[in-house]
Amino acid sequence: MRVTLHQDKCVASGQCVLAAQEVFDQRDEDGVAVLLDDSPPAGAHDDVRHAAAVCPALAITLAES
Amino acid sequence: MNTTRDVVIVGASVAGLTTAVTLRTLGYDGRLTLIGDEPHTPYDRPPLSKQILAGTWEPDRIRLRTDEELAALDAELLFGRSATGLDVAAGRVLLDGGDSVPYGSLVIATGVNPCRLPGVELAGVHLLRTLDDALALRAAMLRGPRVAVVGAGFLGAEAAAAARGMGLEVTLIDPRPVPMRRQFGDRVGALVGELHQDHGVSVRCGTGVNQFLETDGRVTGLELTDGVKLDADLVVVAVGAAPATGWLRESGLLLTNGVECDATCRAAPGVYAAGDVASWHNSHFDAPMRLEHRLNATEQAQAVARNVLGAELPFAPVPYFWTDQYDARIQAYGIFPADADLAVLHGELDSRRFVAAYGHRGRVVGVLGWNCPRELRTLRRLVVERAPWSSIGAQECLTAAW
Ligand SMILES: Cc1cc2nc3c(=O)[nH]c(=O)nc-3n(C[C@H](O)[C@H](O)[C@H](O)COP(=O)(O)OP(=O)(O)OC[C@H]3O[C@@H](n4cnc5c(N)ncnc54)[C@H](O)[C@@H]3O)c2cc1C
Numbered sequence: 079m080r081v082t083l084h085q086d087k088c089v090a091s092g093q094c095v096l097a098a099q100e101v102f103d104q105r106d107e108d109g110v111a112v113l114l115d116d117s118p119p120a121g122a123h124d125d126v127r128h129a130a131a132v133c134p135a136l137a138i139t140l141a142e143s
Numbered sequence: 144m145n146t147t148r149d150v151v152i153v154g155a156s157v158a159g160l161t162t163a164v165t166l167r168t169l170g171y172d173g174r175l176t177l178i179g180d181e182p183h184t185p186y187d188r189p190p191l192s193k194q195i196l197a198g199t200w201e202p203d204r205i206r207l208r209t210d211e212e213l214a215a216l217d218a219e220l221l222f223g224r225s226a227t228g229l230d231v232a233a234g235r236v237l238l239d240g241g242d243s244v245p246y247g248s249l250v251i252a253t254g255v256n257p258c259r260l261p262g263v264e265l266a267g268v269h270l271l272r273t274l275d276d277a278l279a280l281r282a283a284m285l286r287g288p289r290v291a292v293v294g295a296g297f298l299g300a301e302a303a304a305a306a307r308g309m310g311l312e313v314t315l316i317d318p319r320p321v322p323m324r325r326q327f328g329d330r331v332g333a334l335v336g337e338l339h340q341d342h343g344v345s346v347r348c349g350t351g352v353n354q355f356l357e358t359d360g361r362v363t364g365l366e367l368t369d370g371v372k373l374d375a376d377l378v379v380v381a382v383g384a385a386p387a388t389g390w391l392r393e394s395g396l397l398l399t400n401g402v403e404c405d406a407t408c409r410a411a412p413g414v415y416a417a418g419d420v421a422s423w424h425n426s427h428f429d430a431p432m433r434l435e436h437r438l439n440a441t442e443q444a445q446a447v448a449r450n451v452l453g454a455e456l457p458f459a460p461v462p463y464f465w466t467d468q469y470d471a472r473i474q475a476y477g478i479f480p481a482d483a484d485l486a487v488l489h490g491e492l493d494s495r496r497f498v499a500a501y502g503h504r505g506r507v508v509g510v511l512g513w514n515c516p517r518e519l520r521t522l523r524r525l526v527v528e529r530a531p532w533s534s535i536g537a538q539e540c541l542t543a544a545w
C-alpha cells in the first residue's frame with residue numbers, strides 16, 4: 079500500500095491521527111497532517127483505509143498493491 | 144446478515160455517496176441505485192464558502208470522486224433526477240417524470256435547503272449551498288459591490304471573511320447579540336465578532352432585517368430593525384437551513400426535525416437516513432440530534448451502510464465541526480448547549496489560541512479549539528470519556544505544562 083497525503087487540502091481535523099497514529103501526525107504550528115510512513119506495514123492497512131475514508135477534506139489517497 | 148439485494152440511495156452528495164462506497168467496500172454486491180438532483184457529479188461543500196469563493200481553487204478540485212471511481216461503484220447513477228415521493232408500503236421511490244424505482248432498502252440522504260427570506264428573489268441577493276450558488280456569488284463579488292451578509296452563523300461568517308479577503312466593504316447582520324452564538328455560546332461568539340471587526344467588517348449583531356430595499360427588482364439595501372437603512376449592492380442570505388424532506392411529505396415517515404430515526408439511524412423497516420437530513424438518538428449524549436457537519440455526513444453514512452447490511456449498531460459519535468475565517472481555524476468536538484459552563488484548558492481566549500471545555504450537567508460535553516488543532520485532538524478524550532466537570536481543575540494543571 080502506498081499512501082499519499084495532499085497537505086494543501088488538509089483541514090487539520092486530526093481524524094487520520096485518531097485512526098492511525100503510527101502513520102499520521104499533525105504539525106505543531108497549524109495542525110496540518112504529516113505522513114510518517116508512506117508504505118505502512120500490513121497490520122496498519124485497515125486503520126489507514128479508515129483514515130482515508132473519514133478524512134473530511136479527501137486529503138489522503140491510497141494505492142493498494 | 145440482512146439479505147437485501149436492492150439498495151436505493153436518494154441524495155448524491157457526501158452522505159449518499161459515502162453510503163454507496165461503504166456498501167461496496169463491505170462486500171455488498173447487489174443492485175445499487177444513487178439518485179441525485181444536482182447536475183454536477185458529486186462535490187464537497189465546505190470549500191464553497193472558502194477556497195471557491197476566494198477563487199483559490201478551481202471547481203474540479205472539490206469533486207468527491209473521479210469518473211473512474213464512480214464507474215467502479217457499479218451503481219446505477221441517476222444524476223440530474225429528483226425523487227418526488229416515497230411509497231413505503233410498495234417499497235418504491237417516485238421520480239420526476241412519473242417513473243419509480245423499487246427498493247429493498249432505502250437510504251435518505253437529501254441534506255438541507257437554505258432558508259429564505261422575503262426578498263431573496265431580488266437580483267443581487269444570494270444564497271449559498273451549491274456549487275452554482277458559490278460561483279454566482281464569486282462572480283458578483285468580483286464586480287466590487289458593497290456587501291451585506293444576513294445571518295452570522297458559520298456560513299455567513301465565512302462569506303463575510305471571503306468578501307473582506309477580496310477587499311470589499313462588508314456588513315454582517317444578525318438578530319442575536321454575537322455571531323455563531325447558537326453554535327458556541329456568548330463568550331466565544333463575542334470573540335468571533337471581534338475577529339471580524341478587526342478585519343474591517345461592520346458587525347451589526349443584535350439587529351434584524353425589516354425589509355429588503357429595491358429598485359426595479361434589484362436590491363439596493365436593507366432596512367434594519369433599529370431603523371437604519373443600509374446601502375448594499377449584494378446581499379448574502381445565510382439564515383440557516385431546513386431538512387430537504389418535502390418529497391417525503393406523504394410518505395408517513397415522521398418528519399419533525401428532518402427524518403426521525405432510532406439510535407441505529409433507521410426511520411422505518413428497511414428505511415434509513417444519513418447526513419444533514421437525519422435526526423437520530425445519539426446514545427453517547429442520550430439526546431436527539433441532527434447535525435449539519437461534514438464529518439458527520441461521512442460517519443453516519445458509514446454506520447448506515449453497516450446497518451443496511453444487518454449490523455443493527457447504534458450510531459453514537461462525538462460530533463466534529465470546523466470553520467475557517469481569515470487566519471482563524473475554529474474546531475469543536477461534542478455539543479455546545481446554550482446553558483453550558485465554559486473553562487479554558489489551554490492558552491487564553493484573548494490571544495486567539497486556546498482550547499476551552501464546555502460543561503453541562505456535571506460532565507464535559509464539548510471542547511473547542513481556536514488555532515490549536517493538536518491540543519484539541521488530545522483533549523477530545525474528555526468528551527469521549529464524559530469527564531466529570533469537577534475534574535477540569537486538575538486538567539488545567541495538566542495542560543499548563545504545554
Ligand atoms: C458552503 C458550505 C460550507 C460548509 N462548511 C463546513 C465546514 O467548514 N465544516 C463542517 O463541518 N461542515 C461544513 N458544511 C456542512 C457540510 O457541507 C454538510 O454537513 C454536508 O454537505 C452534508 O452532506 P449531506 O450529503 O448530508 O447533504 P448535502 O450535501 O446537502 O447533499 C444532499 C444532496 O441531495 C440532493 N437532493 C435533495 N433533495 C433531493 C431529491 N428530492 N431528490 C434527489 N436529490 C435530492 C441535494 O441536491 C444534494 O446534492 C458546509 C456547508 C456549506 C453549504
Ligand code: SF4
Binds near residue numbers: 091133
Ligand atoms: S484527516 Fe484529513 S483533514 Fe484531517 S488532519 Fe488528516 S489529512 Fe488533514
